[in-house]
Amino acid sequence: MTKFALSPDREKHVEEILSRYPNRQAACIPVLHLCQEQNGWISDEVVEWVAARLDLSAAHVKGVVTFYTLFNKEPVGKHQVWVCRTLSCALRGADDILHHCEKRLGIHVGQTTKDGKVTLRTAECLASCGTAPMIQVDKDYYENLTTAEVDRILDRLIK
Amino acid sequence: MLRQTTYLTKRYGVPEGWTLPVYERDGGYQQAKRALSMPREALVDEMKAANIRGRGGAGFPMGVKWSFMPWPPKPEKPHYLVINADEGEPGTFKDRTIMELDPHAVVEGCIIGCFGIGAHAAYIYVRDELHLSKARLWGAIKEARAKGYLGAKPFGIDYPVEVYVHTGAGAYICGEETSLLNSLEGKRGEPRLKPPFPAQSGAFGMPTTVNNLETIAAVPVALAMGGDAFSKLSDLHDQKDGGCRLYGVSGHVNTPGVFEACVGLTLRELIYDLGGGVKGGELLGVIPGGSSCPILRPDEVVNAPDAKSPLHRWHGKNVLDVPMGVETYRALGTMLGTCCAIVLNKNTDIVLAMHNLMRFYRHESCGQCTPCREGSAWLFRILDRMVQGEATMEELDRLHEIADNIMGNTICAFGEGTAMPALGFLRKYRKEFEEHVRTKGKSGTGRLAL
Secondary structure, eight states: OOOOOOOHHHHHHHHHHHTTSSSSGGGHHHHHHHHHHHHSSOOHHHHHHHHHHTTOOHHHHHHHHHHOTTSOSSOOOSEEEEEEOSHHHHTTTHHHHHHHHHHHHTOOTTOBOTTSOEEEEEESOOSOGGGOSOEEETTEEEOSOOHHHHHHHHHHHHO | OOOBOOTTTTTTTSTTTTSHHHHHHTTTTHHHHHHTTSOHHHHHHHHHHHTOBOTTTTOOBHHHHHHTSOSSOOTTSOEEEEEEEOOOSTTOOSHHHHHHHOHHHHHHHHHHHHHHHTEEEEEEEEOTTOHHHHHHHHHHHHHHHHTTSSBSSGGGOSOOBEEEEEEOOSOGGGGSHHHHHHHHTTSOOOOOOSSSOTTTSOGGGSOEEEEEHHHHHTHHHHHHHOHHHHHTTSTTGGGTOOSEEEEEEEESBSSOEEEEEETTOBHHIIIIIISOSBTTSSEEEEEBTBTTSOOBOTTOBOOOOSTTSTTGGGTTSBGGGSBOOHHHHHHTTSOOTTSEEEEEETTSOHHHHHHHHHHHHHHHOOSOSHHHHHHHHHHHHHHHHHHTTOOOHHHHHHHHHHHHHHTTOSSSTHHHHHHHHHHHHHHHTHHHHHHHHHTTTTTSOSOOOO
16 A cells, blocks of 8 residues: 655645634645645545544545545546536537547546546536536636537547 | 616626726725724624625525624634635526636625624635636735735734635535535535524534625625615615626527626516527526526416515516516515526427436435435436336326425425425426326427527
8 A cells, every 4th residue: 555645845735724724624625635636536545644634534534535526536537527417508518518528538428538538527517507518627617619629629638 | 677787797808807906996995994994883784784685595685694693702702704605506607707707806895794794714615616716716815915905904904804715526515504614614515404503603613604705795896885875776675685786697598698787687688688588499498596496487477466475566477577586586486596597498308407407406415314315316217217208197296296205304405406496397397297208208309409
């Protein structure tokens, strides 16, 4: 089992995060985000590390990790492509966008391309209803999409 | 009546509109400075007079909420202001525009809010996906702190205020205020039983006010104008529903987007004047304020013969011509919600629309209460069978029964937020649902998209 530890830069950030709250537990979600940024997913080693760093039980941290959609419980691709499929997007063609992504990437929702570059996922409402259909790629929103634009976005990720 | 305003959206589209110099050019932070020198009671009274009804969906009067905080604050029980920016109600996309385009209004609102409720710290809870919103808010906080508007002595006045951005990790339920508080405290985002209400025991067990992000962003504007004058912008001032607000419209309209107008806009104006009309055919229905608000049909007529009803003035008129207000919409049997409407045209398969939303609720139920966890999954499974053409009439009736059994049997309002729109679809489009079951799905268009 490889031990996990945050890089010195991120460790400094933990101190700043702790200064915002009256107790250490409140830093749990922000610190998990930092860990995922470094590690790509939340492994049991990460859970142990966060628990020790914040004086929490591993069971508490694991409970938090499993509650929230954005914490990856297993390794994922280098890039995350989220296709919003909730009603406002669906009314403007989200299903077509999703099928197009599946075809282009040669994978189904929930899968990662063989080269490990892209994981395709569906999202529930991303608060971008007025500019539907839309997808989120890592931290960026792409809105008012057509399948041609989706091609351009995906091509940049897989080349 | 449609009266577009630019109090909240003045800096939308202005180059660098999210930066401090632009905000200050428009008189930014003058109201925070003024508020910190006001007697607390006068500030809260001003906010009560503004009749700002919570913009997050519940529509509670903001000033009244502030006045619920224990007073005076005890040193061992610090107060907190928590801003709900976990925007994720399907169809709702207004708070995001404020965070991205006018974050300083939020920070200034937080300073005023902290003073109004006796807090020295505000946490803005932003859903994690909104990376640009978070960056813009942090940027605004940094700028304000550098100028001495935040910190130990804002504007040189001895009233310390700090504002922080806190992020979730993908959970719609964290928009429910007690769930949000648990999430802020580093826990699973499961709602808490009320009472105690947040004003007694909120964040970290301390007295807390939770306000929606648009609500707090409207505070500097309302204070500058004066509470009463702000309230009177509205057509529904007499129903204590004041000011101007953001409206959104999405789905099958020609020009979807966010618009600012006085309270009292009608759905017809939102869809046809601001939204540019229905795209791809006639109107089938409209979900008025986020997916938890029961759908309205364009052929519904107001039935309010009782003179005491908030709807009486519109008795006999079409529902699309009723001003969108907290009381008027409650009386219509739906909710105002977030004022962000989803428009469906005649080609929409209504069974698929309900299926889509019930999939959302099944995914987002936190799982704490059995009626909601199981009920939302049962609703979805039956609808899934219906979409496949396999459901029976008996199952159609069972949808009613399941929804009825969720209502009132859960810790938080998510249960009602699932059951009410479900019943809305079933009651108002009963004929379409029956037809769908009878024809094994062949009566519908099988499509949601245009």
